[in-house]
């Protein structure tokens with residue numbers, strides 16, 4: 501199954517979704533990017549260069565690990581994990597940014613810009629820019645700058661300029677708008693490094709292309725480790741890049757693919773980011789593409805919520821929407837409470853600290869594994885590591901000693 505053959509002539513469309521809805525002025529730039537990406541994609545030497553870069557710089561291939569303790573405890577399917585947490589900067593985001601760095605070099609551009617919400621994509625982009633010697637500007641909502649200081653600190657120390665966006669609700673979607681404005685002004689020398697498999701064509705395809713490295717490795721590894729293909733693959737879905745990355749490895753196999761969204765406080769709460777698993781989202785065009793958005797009847801975007809900042813997004817990968825409608829990918833949601841419990845269970849039984857985003861995939865697998873037989877195999881994509889979540893997790897489990905530590909630290913700095 502080729503997700504990108506565009507046989508019906510509508511390049512960049514996945515069923516009815518995707519496309520490139522951009523201001524006229526960006527047409528030349530986006531066409532130049534489409535052409536350059538097409539060239540990279542059809543050049544086997546380009547993929548080899550990418551794989552070699554990821555090997556030497558980011559420690560790929562990341563392993564697949566058998567979770568024997570957790571499997572035994574749940575008493576059902578055997579559970580394996582693909583370890584994207586072990587890549588450089590601690591998540592799968594590095595795959596996409598390093599790939600786009602190579603594209604940027606081919607384009608002959610010297611400057612990169614990016615939007616970021618929680619700061620993980622900004623952090624990865626700043627890392628890539630330092631390595632490639634690009635000038636780098638990161639757009640981030642002012643509210644996010646205030647609540648994600650550790651990532652802002654690292655971006656700035658990696659040499660990037662972080663712009664706190666003061667428009668609108670001062671969060672991710674305002675940062676995206678500001679980033680597009682910069683691109684319009686500076687397109688001659690600037691590449692926009694979009695962080696997930698969303699936005700205008702060719703971004704969904706290009707990001708999927710680089711993230712496919714996860715699935716390509718995982719298919720071979722799970723067969724070697726488990727002696728067979730998995731029955732089900734679980735991945736969390738924010739924008740939908742790590743999910744499409746691992747799913748691509750199993751597209752033509754008899755393997756069930758499960759995307760897990762942020763259930764937040766649950767269905768009907770209005771406090772979640774589940775676009776497909778719950779029924780609050782509807783089809784619209786925004787931020788350069790057509791997909792399901794969490795929006796009201798007037799097309800205004802709703803406030804979203806998740807314990808995992810990286811899943812807290814209004815739109816979703818148009819390729820996944822199409823696969824969902826074809827019933828090739830099943831969608832579920834995990835609530836904040838379920839995620840908190842799944843994280844504690846995974847830490848204690850296996851000594852793994854998945855990112856809160858990735859823990860959504862664990863939470864759903866933990867629900868389903870006991871209902872499966874011991875002969876069956878589950879593969880979970882651990883999209884990132886959880887060290888970054890120490891503030892959120894300590895709050896969520898109400899750790900008294902951590903709170904005292906923060907108080908003491910604040911006192912040490914005094915009033916200045």
Ligand SMILES: *Cc1c(COP(=O)(O)O)cnc(C)c1O
Pocket residue numbers: 591592593620621695696697736737738739740741742743810811855857858883884885
């Ligand atoms: C950003 C992020 C996500 C969500 O992004 P996708 O594009 O849906 O993969 C998931 N996990 C981690 C660790 C992240 O940093």
